[in-house]
Amino acid sequence: MQTYDPMPTPLRIAVLASGRGSNLAALLAARERGELPVEFVLVASDKASAGALRLAEAANIPTLALDPRGYPDRRAFDLDLFARIAASGADLLVLAGFMRILDGEALTPWIGRMINIHPSLLPKYRGLNTHRRALEAGDDEHGASVHFVTAELDGGPVIAQACLPIEAGDDEQQLAQRLLPLEHRLLPAVVGLLTSQRLQWDGHAPRLDGQPLLAPLMLGDHGLLPAE
Helix, strand or coil: CCCCCCCCCCEEEEEECCCCCHHHHHHHHHHHCCCCCEEEEEEEECCCCCHHHHHHHHCCCCEEECCHHHCCCHHHHHHHHHHHHHHCCCCEEEECCCCCCCCHHHHHHHCCCEEEEECCCCCCCCCCCHHHHHHHCCCCEEEEEEEECCCCCCCCCEEEEEEEECCCCCCHHHHHHHHHHHHHHHHHHHHHHHHCCCEEECCCCEEECCEECCCCEEEECCEEECCC
8 A cells, every 4th residue: 555754844834714614613622633734724604603713712713704794796705715724834624513605706716625524425405404305305314515616516426424323313413413523523534634744636536645536434432433
């Protein structure tokens, strides 16, 4: 198996989040444990009240809050946002609960350098209300996915997933709460693959250890495992 040397300098990460920032907190905790040799250069949000910004401020990470209402359209907002992210010097952009559809032109330069965590087993349930939709469909399992971002909504190549059974009596909130701890393990594990360069983008698709990633990795008790 071919392996890659770690990057000579810490991977510089920018994070986009619209909410409380629990996945950002998981990334910060993994860095503090010495599991992620990364530098957070920016945390940005479309909501000035986002808890993710407060987490970043407490960790002395530069923050940015942009109000979409101050722009003529979505494209103008996204182009300005991505220009500011580029100015931060970020190598990797992580979408961790960023609740906006992104303009394809704005994100194109970041394809292969941008990942998103989504609360469903993609390709199921792209978009919003994923927990409710899984329950309404009568699914027996649910989960989360980390994927490379492309212009297709939640449609980029899936890198890794975490699964959990749906239990009798689960409601939308209970299912979301049981899934969160898995999300908090899944996202740092994928970022770890990128920092070590084991996971790379070849211009068209992801490769793991130099080989095409043909199926999502699955989160097990001791990390990410190849799909069976």
